[in-house]
Amino acid sequence: MPAYPPEPFRIKMVEPLRRTTRDERERLLAEAGYNVFRLRSEDVYIDLLTDSGTGAMSDSQWAGIMRGDESYAGARSFYRLEAAIRDIFGFQHFVPTHQGRAAEHILCSLLVKPGVRIPNNGHFDTTGANIRAAGGHPVDLGIEEAKDPANRHPFKGNMDLEKLARFIEETGPERIPFGMMTVTNNTAGGQPVSMANIKGAAAIYHRYGIPFFIDACRYAENAYFIKMREEGYADKAPIEIAREMFSLADGCTMSAKKDALVNIGGFLCVNDDDLFERIKQMLILREGFPTYGGLAGRDLEAIAIGLYEGLDEEYLAYRVAQTTYLGEGLLAAGVPIVEPPGGHAVYVDAGRFLPHIPRDQFPGQALVIEMYRVGGVRAVELGSVAFAYPDPQSGEMVYPPLELVRLAIPRRMYTRSHLDYVIETMAEIAAHRDAVKGVRITRQPKLLRHFTAEFAIVG
Numbered sequence: 001m002p003a004y005p006p007e008p009f010r011i012k013m014v015e016p017l018r019r020t021t022r023d024e025r026e027r028l029l030a031e032a033g034y035n036v037f038r039l040r041s042e043d044v045y046i047d048l049l050t051d052s053g054t055g056a057m058s059d060s061q062w063a064g065i066m067r068g069d070e071s072y073a074g075a076r077s078f079y080r081l082e083a084a085i086r087d088i089f090g091f092q093h094f095v096p097t098h099q100g101r102a103a104e105h106i107l108c109s110l111l112v113k114p115g116v117r118i119p120n121n122g123h124f125d126t127t128g129a130n131i132r133a134a135g136g137h138p139v140d141l142g143i144e145e146a147k148d149p150a151n152r153h154p155f156k157g158n159m160d161l162e163k164l165a166r167f168i169e170e171t172g173p174e175r176i177p178f179g180m181m182t183v184t185n186n187t188a189g190g191q192p193v194s195m196a197n198i199k200g201a202a203a204i205y206h207r208y209g210i211p212f213f214i215d216a217c218r219y220a221e222n223a224y225f226i227k228m229r230e231e232g233y234a235d236k237a238p239i240e241i242a243r244e245m246f247s248l249a250d251g252c253t254m255s256a257k258k259d260a261l262v263n264i265g266g267f268l269c270v271n272d273d274d275l276f277e278r279i280k281q282m283l284i285l286r287e288g289f290p291t292y293g294g295l296a297g298r299d300l301e302a303i304a305i306g307l308y309e310g311l312d313e314e315y316l317a318y319r320v321a322q323t324t325y326l327g328e329g330l331l332a333a334g335v336p337i338v339e340p341p342g343g344h345a346v347y348v349d350a351g352r353f354l355p356h357i358p359r360d361q362f363p364g365q366a367l368v369i370e371m372y373r374v375g376g377v378r379a380v381e382l383g384s385v386a387f388a389y390p391d392p393q394s395g396e397m398v399y400p401p402l403e404l405v406r407l408a409i410p411r412r413m414y415t416r417s418h419l420d421y422v423i424e425t426m427a428e429i430a431a432h433r434d435a436v437k438g439v440r441i442t443r444q445p446k447l448l449r450h451f452t453a454e455f456a457i458v459g
């Protein structure tokens with residue numbers, strides 16, 4: 001199994017974890033209607049539900065929390081964050097927001113009109129939902145290789161540039177108020193995007209006069225992949241690579257809960273002066289005064305510090321190696337995953353792992369339940385529970401390409417022995433996988449059902 005560099009930090013504060021018994025977990029699962037979103041976190045041993053806002057802050061960030069300036073206007077902490085954003089991202093203007101989706105909401109409510117179409121290599125679900133909420137259509141134009149879980153393309157998050165050019169020609173640039181690119185590409189499995197691909201997309205967008213926005217939340221992990229995998233970048237620091245990436249764009253949306261290593265926060269950057277004026281008005285209406293957005297001064301301070309920590313090369317080497325270690329460990333234990341492992345998460349191919357469970361009995365959800373039952377490990381289904389929907393015309397179910405389960409790794413939180421424990425849990429499930437049973441839905445809401453639906457075990 002691949003080793004990874006020892007943690008580039010030591011532990012100063014601990015948060016106890018409680019081990020539950022299998023009998024307890026069986027009861028808790030039944031009480032939660034077999035939906036792990038309904039479990040209490042104190043009943044979870046290893047929580048891989050998301051990497052968003054779940055990481056550990058550093059001693060410097062906690063010191064920054066104490067220094068936070070809570071003035072309503074013109075706070076010192078705002079100017080510290082402004083300096084960091086200007087240094088790394090280089091855009092002319094920015095506003096803080098309470099998280100990434102607030103930045104998306106402001107951008108979409110100003111630029112998206114009914115009938116427009118927004119291309120991306122892979123829209124995150126809140127981005128797609130914000131575009132739809134404003135009457136537009138999100139369109140994913142990722143490369144074909146991303147559809148094959150065994151294909152080890154080094155930049156599987158890339159945009160298909162030919163498809164993008166064709167899409168713009170067919171749609172007409174006047175119906176595309178802006179175009180996007182998501183780094184890393186979460187929807188494709190946390191897979192990176194190459195600099196050449198970002199350059200190519202930027203050139204196409206700009207040829208047609210379309211403003212180009214980067215969904216930047218995992219930009220540092222993406223920069224590290226570029227350094228490791230793309231020719232010409234081996235000697236560049238992640239911060240230099242990040243600067244080059246953003247110099248190609250006209251703005252970005254950012255969820256600071258990922259690569260800025262904080263528990264809450266986000267921002268929206270733009271170069272366009274007029275658009276910035278409109279953004280500020282919308283921000284005041286929805287989030288807060290432009291020097292705090294939806295955040296406290298202490299949050300701004302923690303983001304300013306976290307942005308640099310998230311770009312630290314030793315940290316990134318450890319971070320990416322941790323995900324690789326988990327992914328390769330699962331493969332060695334006979335668990336199929338989306339290859340190669342991405343930046344922030346490992347995606348298990350539950351459809352291939354549990355082929356005896358039909359899609360209408362949700363193999364991904366069955367695996368999520370089994371992971372908690374066997375090991376107290378919490379993950380998230382990203383298959384038919386989350387994405388299948390009835391065709392509006394025929395009523396037939398439309399299924400997503402794969403039945404996936406995402407194991408997202410919170411930043412600076414779990415050690416190698418925790419990951420070994422997860423691998424052992426999955427190996428134990430692999431040994432009795434034929435006995436794992438499917439589920440049926442007993443109760444579900446109309447929208448985003450995976451968060452609150454209830455299930456029963458089949459058979």
Ligand SMILES: Cc1ncc(COP(=O)(O)O)c(C=O)c1O
Nearest residue numbers: 052099100101124126186255257
């Ligand atoms: C790629 C991507 N974009 C946007 C968001 C939204 O960010 P937030 O959760 O801060 O609203 C996320 C969150 O997971 C994400 O993964």
